[in-house]
Amino acid sequence: xxxxxxxxxxxxxxxxxxxxxxxxxxxxxxxxxxxxxxxxxxxxxxxxxxxxxxxxxxxxxxxxxxxxxxxxxxxxxxxxxxxxxxxxxxxxxxxxxxxxxxxxxxxxxxxxxxxxxxxxxxxxxxxxxxxxxxxxxxxxxxxxxxxxxxxxxxxxxxxxxxxxxxxxxxxxxxxxxxxxxxxxxxxxxxxxxxxxxxxxxxxxxxxxxxxxxxxxxxxxxxxxxxxxxxxxxxxxxxxxxxxxxxxxxxxxxxxxxxxxxxxxxxxxxxxxxxxxxx
Amino acid sequence: xxxxxxxxxxxxxxxxxxxxxxxxxxxxxxxxxxxxxxxxxxxxxxxxxxxxxxxxxxxxxxxxxxxxxxxxxxxxxxxxxxxxxxxxxxxxxxxxxxxxxxxxxxxxxxxxxxxxxxxxxxxxxxxxxxxxxxxxxxxxxxxxxxxxxxxxxxxxxxxxxxxxxxxxxxxxxxxxxxxxxxxxxxxxxxxxxxxxxxxxxxxxxxxxxxxxxxxxxxxxxxxxxxxxxxxxxxxxxxxxxxxxxxxxxxxxxxxxxxxxxxxxxxxxxxxxxxxxxx
DNA sequence: GGAATAGTGTCTCTAAGACAGTATGGT
DNA sequence: ACCATACTGTCTTAGAGACACTATTCC
Numbered sequence: 166x167x168x169x170x171x172x173x174x175x176x177x178x179x180x181x182x183x184x185x186x187x188x189x190x191x192x193x194x195x196x197x198x199x200x201x202x203x204x205x206x207x208x209x210x211x212x213x214x215x216x217x218x219x220x221x222x223x224x225x226x227x228x229x230x231x232x233x234x235x236x237x238x239x240x241x242x243x244x245x246x247x248x249x250x251x252x253x254x255x256x257x258x259x260x261x262x263x264x265x266x267x268x269x270x271x272x273x274x275x276x277x278x279x280x281x282x283x284x285x286x287x288x289x290x291x292x293x294x295x296x297x298x299x300x301x302x303x304x305x306x307x308x309x310x311x312x313x314x315x316x317x318x319x320x321x322x323x324x325x326x327x328x329x330x331x332x333x334x335x336x337x338x339x340x341x342x343x344x345x346x347x348x349x350x351x352x353x354x355x356x357x358x359x360x361x362x363x364x365x366x367x368x369x370x371x372x373x374x375x376x377x378x379x380x381x382x383x384x385x386x387x388x389x390x391x392x393x394x395x396x397x398x399x400x401x402x403x404x405x406x407x408x409x410x411x412x413x414x415x416x417x418x419x420x421x422x423x424x425x426x427x428x429x430x431x432x433x434x435x436x437x438x439x440x441x442x443x
Numbered sequence: 444x445x446x447x448x449x450x451x452x453x454x455x456x457x458x459x460x461x462x463x464x465x466x467x468x469x470x471x472x473x474x475x476x477x478x479x480x481x482x483x484x485x486x487x488x489x490x491x492x493x494x495x496x497x498x499x500x501x502x503x504x505x506x507x508x509x510x511x512x513x514x515x516x517x518x519x520x521x522x523x524x525x526x527x528x529x530x531x532x533x534x535x536x537x538x539x540x541x542x543x544x545x546x547x548x549x550x551x552x553x554x555x556x557x558x559x560x561x562x563x564x565x566x567x568x569x570x571x572x573x574x575x576x577x578x579x580x581x582x583x584x585x586x587x588x589x590x591x592x593x594x595x596x597x598x599x600x601x602x603x604x605x606x607x608x609x610x611x612x613x614x615x616x617x618x619x620x621x622x623x624x625x626x627x628x629x630x631x632x633x634x635x636x637x638x639x640x641x642x643x644x645x646x647x648x649x650x651x652x653x654x655x656x657x658x659x660x661x662x663x664x665x666x667x668x669x670x671x672x673x674x675x676x677x678x679x680x681x682x683x684x685x686x687x688x689x690x691x692x693x694x695x696x697x698x699x700x701x702x703x704x705x706x707x708x709x710x711x712x713x714x715x716x717x718x719x720x721x
Numbered sequence: 722g723g724a725a726t727a728g729t730g731t732c733t734c735t736a737a738g739a740c741a742g743t744a745t746g747g748t
Numbered sequence: 749a750c751c752a753t754a755c756t757g758t759c760t761t762a763g764a765g766a767c768a769c770t771a772t773t774c775c
Binding site: 292431 | 490491539569570571
Binding site: 370371372393412416417418 | 756
């Protein structure tokens with residue numbers, strides 16, 4: 166598990182710009198919304214101004230590898246570097262809505278396709294020095310996609326691209342940290358939730374589901390035991406009637422399943438070796 | 444487990460004010476820091492302005508009850524209501540640093556006392572309608588305190604007060620949700636981390652540690668089994684040499700322990716009944 | 722002695738790890 | 749024929765639940 170607070174933010178503090186004296190005053194004793202020293206009249210300028218963005222760590226499993234959606238930056242700083250997709254939160258939407266909107270834009274998928282996808286708020290990155298130009302607070306989200314037929318549509322999203330997670334080189338800003346946190350979180354959630362099915366299409370084989378676990382965790386699992394565990398967990402998967410599906414040419418075709426109604430796994434499906442993060 | 448995205452933020456959208464056309468433009472195609480349509484020159488006003496605050500869910504176990512630190516609001520809206528302590532993030536500090544600063548201010552504890560305390564970022568609340576006056580994005584933190592000798596110091600913090608978690612009535616803003624999320628998260632983290640020792644003083648008995656689990660989870664645990672599990676987990680607790688401590692008058696004095704170097708529990712200490720949240 | 726809490730020991734049962742063996746498809 | 753994958757079954761072991769029992773203190 167990753168250490169998870171950025172409390173020691175003092176390192177970036179000297180570098181940060183104090184934009185206005187007004188802001189400083191508000192932070193010190195105005196304390197908007199918390200105590201009443203300033204009285205009821207509210208001055209919209211009496212708070213420190215921040216930009217709020219969302220950053221997305223979008224994962225899929227393709228070709229037995231964990232892949233992440235990246236964009237190439239077209240402007241400085243970090244011009245030419247890879248970065249996580251993302252953008253501004255608009256004045257009239259929540260961060261979650263912004264994340265879903267950005268996901269649709271960057272993948273080129275339609276709103277209907279994006280709606281049922283799993284979007285999970287990871288954490289918020291707020292170090293004063295994380296963007297050299299100004300104060301930006303970013304709410305990070307992790308998204309899980311099945312390996313969709315339309316890789317990234319044909320719209321504005323032509324610059325977004327799937328990159329294997331382990332070759333995702335140095336990214337812009339603090340996006341390496343965000344990506345690592347996202348990978349950790351997804352791996353941990355596979356243990357005690359039914360999240361893995363979100364990496365799979367509507368109908369999938371147990372081999373494909375096992376592939377998700379093996380790819381995200383980077384381990385090999387025993388097939389009979391995996392099978393037993395999944396089938397013994399009520400509501401994790403449901404058998405689909407009908408003919409089995411051939412598995413990539415070779416071997417016996419496998420029975421199809423779909424995601425069941427359960428969302429949590431009890432007891433959890435712990436990864437081998439005990440340690441939560443590799 | 445609690446549903447965890449606020450994607451359906453459209454409900455508050457109609458109520459929100461569009462402050463500037465500039466902001467809207469920035470959100471639509473400026474996309475600061477993501478793509479290069481606007482060129483390299485950066486206009487500090489070309490982003491939607493947000494206020495960023497931190498909210499703290501500060502827990503302790505006292506008198507065998509889970510208690511949370513609340514403040515009473517002195518101004519509208521929600522004047523007179525209880526609320527979570529919190530305040531603005533300053534221009535030169537991270538949200539984590541702001542949370543630690545606010546924790547020190549609200550509890551009246553010194554910076555040295557506050558430094559080693561566990562502060563965990565929960566999630567960020569960003570619904571456009573969550574504050575009726577303006578757009579405020581709040582990063583929520585959970586903090587765990589041992590039952591300290593100085594309940595809340597003697598400074599500005601006279602208005603902060605410990606309240607039993609189950610009687611924490613309707614709170615201001617969306618603080619009921621934040622508090623519920625915080626309780627959920629703390630409960631879940633007790634299962635697979637050594638966090639429980641953070642509720643205890645430097646030296647504690649196994650009975651006190653068990654009391655933490657029972658209080659946060661709201662269940663009864665079998666003492667021998669709890670003992671066996673804790674002692675069998677390497678690095679969870681260490682025996683302290685010296686005389687045992689009498690336990691509240693009655694009964695045999697208990698041996699003292701201190702927190703060990705481990706941070707994760709493998710395998711986890713699952714709560715009874717299987718369900719993650721009560 | 723009785724009540725209360727600390728601590729030990731033991732039996733049982735669940736579920737995970739390991740792995741042998743069978744079934745059914747492709748080439 | 750051979751290989752690859754799907755699926756079944758069995759043995760073993762780690763660890764949790766349940767609970768009987770002993771130890772030490774205050775009243």
